[in-house]
Amino acid sequence: MANVDSGFMGVLEKRLMPLAEMVGKNKYLLTLRDTFAAIMPLLIVGSMFTLIGSFPIQAWTEFLANTTIGAETLASLISVPAMCTVSMMALFVAFLMGYNFAEHEKLDDRLAAGIVSLLAWLLLLPLYTEFTPEGATEAFKVASMPLGWIGSKGVFVAIVSGFLSVKVYGALVHKNLMIKMPEGVPPTVSRAFSALIPMSVTVVCVWIVRVLFTMTPWGDLFTFLYSFLQIPLQNLGGTVFAQAFVYLFAHILWFFGIHGTNITDSVYQPILLTLSAQNQEAIAAGLAAPNIINAQFQSLFATLGGGGSTLSLLVAMLFFCRSDRIQKLAKLSIGPGIFNINEPIIFGLPIVLNPVLLVPFILVPLFNIVTTYGVMAIGLVPITNGVLVPWTTPAIISGFLVSGWQGAVWQAVLLVCGVLIYLPFIKTLDRKYLADQELAKLEESGTSSAIDEIDLDNIDFDF
Structure with a gap:
């Protein structure tokens, strides 16, 4: 047993939960919360069809592209539910x-x-x-x-x-x-x-x-x-500072329910793709890849599982959280999350407008960017080879395809580090949900009169 009111967890409890309660009483933020909660089923359905249509197996994608039903390909038909849900969000x-x-x-x-x-x-x-x-x-x-x-x-x-x-x-x-x-x-x-x-x-x-x-x-x-x-x-380029700034800006937008990477990629992605092409040309000519920051660096190492590197969060939720709400959502979201589809966790936990998770949601991608840049700069992990792999390719596999076995191992290291960063924050939220869960059980059992006798602040939970 661990005392959650002491140490770092106690600080988070005292600082972040009052802020969460204040947010919970704001009518504008409540409207946003209820709105995005209402479209959760649409996003989940659309994400599932996106996963089916973009499953990173070449034989499968070729089969979908070459199989026709009437005048349309199977790939285009599978994309319709996603277009009618996520694409019309x-x-x-x-x-x-x-x-x-x-x-x-x-x-x-x-x-x-x-x-x-x-x-x-x-x-x-x-x-x-x-x-x-x-x-x-x-x-x-x-x-x-x-x-x-x-x-x-x-x-x-x-x-x-x-x-x-x-x-x-x-x-x-x-x-x-x-x-x-x-x-x-x-x-x-x-x-x-x-x-x-x-x-x-x-x-x-x-x-x-x-x-x-x-x-x-x-x-x-x-x-x-x-x-x-x-x-x-507009003036950002292929530097680690530019990459970090872009992801900081994008994740702040994500926090407010705006697809931040869609906005930043419209300007920044052409730069990254050019840098990737330069890497590919250099390697083809037998030279060393010149650009650490490129499209593969951003999509395969800056985040694992989607914006906020939420695959680490999902692992923390599955193995270290106990509330029914978090466990059920984690089990529902882990499948899409492995393939970098994280709308269910973004809007379902939620991460949007959730001050408890704001810090790790921004910190984990920045940590990934800085540390990955460092290990590539010193040659510990090869610079990505410029090969564009599907964005749904799972971590470990994608790292191997662009940076060899060292890239796969490094992705595993980033995943574990992300879990450690997310853990105290999600445990804080888990404790609140456990308390709410206990209250709900007491009310359902007809013992609500005994609620006042329970000191929920002094309940201990295992990590």
Whole structure:
């Protein structure tokens, strides 16, 4: 037995848990929590199909690509569920933001608030896709729903527009600027008319924002926010400091529910791919690989199991945590996690907006970057060979493919180090969940009157 109120665990308990409680009472953060919890089943389903379609066995991927059903390949058909879930994530978030925020704004018609939020997001969405025909030099704008913005790139706008549109809508509702229907009118019809004026005014306000952005160099709010977030990354290059800064920035975005690596990769990935190509050319010419930082360094060593190097977290959860909530989630997430799909753990634990896990979520990737750079710089582990392996390739295997047996061993070392870093933080969260679990059992057994007699703060648990 160990006293969890002493030493480092006690410090975490005293410092982080009050912060978590404060976060738990904030209506904006609660809305985000409930929204991402609601889309968890969608993300899990989409992740499973992504795993099936991208399983890192060449014979399997070739089979999917060469097998046709009707006019489509099996690979394209398997990708449809992922496209309708993960790739359209912002669409669901846009509706659920308004639906969940309505409760905190004391609005009775949550469905109307969800519709307002979704409508506001759609009004701001650039309804075209740029298309350059083969052989042409000029891009054409084709009227369409742009999939690029409907996915993770559009989540940030969905959050902002959801909060602001429901704020405007709720203010009008609370001022009773509504059409009152006489008694006897069916409730559904009455609610529809009562939402008419607030919804119309909100739409006009959002439309004005849309019009104003058409007069800017960005053209729309989506492009503006996306470009604004990329500014700190424009001058980054292939140095360990650049890699560390990119991952620090990306993981802060991840903490707020934004797919950080999608944003940073749009600017940084071309640089990394160029560096990888230089390595591949040098090795082909019989020379030493010149670039330690490259695409393989980032995808295969900076993180294991996805953003935050959450494979280490999953191992810590499986072998060192005891609460039912964490154990069940770990067992559900370990399969996708091995293949670097970590949305279930990001949004299910959750890591998003969870101050208890913020420090290790950022620290583990930075530790991986700095130490991997060091062992490659001194020649202990070979610099990656520039070969692009599928992003779903599991750790150990991927390390062997790009850096030989030394790369595989080093990935194992990073995995263990990540477990050690995550362990005290996840144990802190596990202790809270165990306490909640104990309270729930007492209430279910009808002994809630004895709850006050239990000193949960002095319960000891094994590591």
